[in-house]
Amino acid sequence: MSSQHSNKSFRIVVLMAAFAVIALALFWYQAAPKVNLLSTDSLSSTPDYFITEVTAQRFDPQGKLIETIHAEQTLHYIQAAKTLLEQPNVDRYSTSGSWHAEARQGAIEDGSNDILLTDNVTAVKKYQGSEDVLLNADTIHYLDQDKSLTSQGNATLTSNQGKTSAGTITTYINSEEVIMTGSVRGNYETIH
Template sequence: MLSFNKLTQPKSLLLIGAALIISAFLGWYGVTPTTNLVETDSLSSSPDYFITKVKVKEFDIDGRLIEELDADQTLHYTAKSKTLLESPNMERYSKSGHWSAKADKGVIDDGSNDILLTENARATKKYLQSEDIKLSADNIHYLDQNKSLTSYGNATLTSTQGETSAGKITTYINSEEVVMTGSVRGKYETIH
């Protein structure tokens, strides 16, 4: 049995003191909330990955090039299921011609082939059998399902016949059809 004299010896006091300090530290550490170096809010709004100098090419089953996408940078956000593009530049090829488009920014939703070009968006549609047309707008949305380009927000179509502005301008990749809605206005002069 331990006696009071043995407990008061310097070696025993040192061991008891160390045990009390360790117990106090573990008790304090156990109740202290876990902290991160970076706040959770800023982590949830940060991209889960980014890629710089992106160059993507898509080919059809016969090996023909059908689409190219270049961007200075892509930022993927899992929480938003989106990829943001910096300075995207794309080209799409078809049997009737091809179109190219670029903008300051772009967005691709996960699982989609649709691309929304924003901020200073411009597109040129080059036909094999007729004159080219140029679209410019705040936003140009490529919809893969119906192969169309829809321009809205200061939308303007420029061709050899003149310039037309509208609330929304939709052109289809595989045809020469153009649909304009919302305050359609035009200046029709020969532009050469």
């Protein structure tokens, strides 16, 4: 009987020790401070990935090249749902025209084919049967839906005929149409 009693006592001691360990673990878990290594604000402003020396090409359903983007670096931000481009160089092609642009910075929203180029932007628009047009601005926004380039901030359009500045200059890739608004000024020379 004494072996049963000591066996029973041993089990009780083991169970009490197990309960004590569990209670201590729960107490420690409750008392431990909830500290993140990085603050949530830091993480939301950090890219979820970046790629250097990027070249990306896009093709239409028939396999024809319609866009090439080169960038020294791309940084994707999942919270903002956008990709930032450093030193972007963009070529966009269509059946009747094309454009080439360079800037110090750029941005593409997730799921969009629009491209916002910022900081010392230069773009050359080519349209079949017409002379090339040079656009310079603080920002140039390519809108894929209407195939337009909208230049804002120190916007200038330079052609063989002269130079025009305006608050906003919008030109369309598939036509010769140009719309200028906000303090339009031109400088043209004629040769007799």
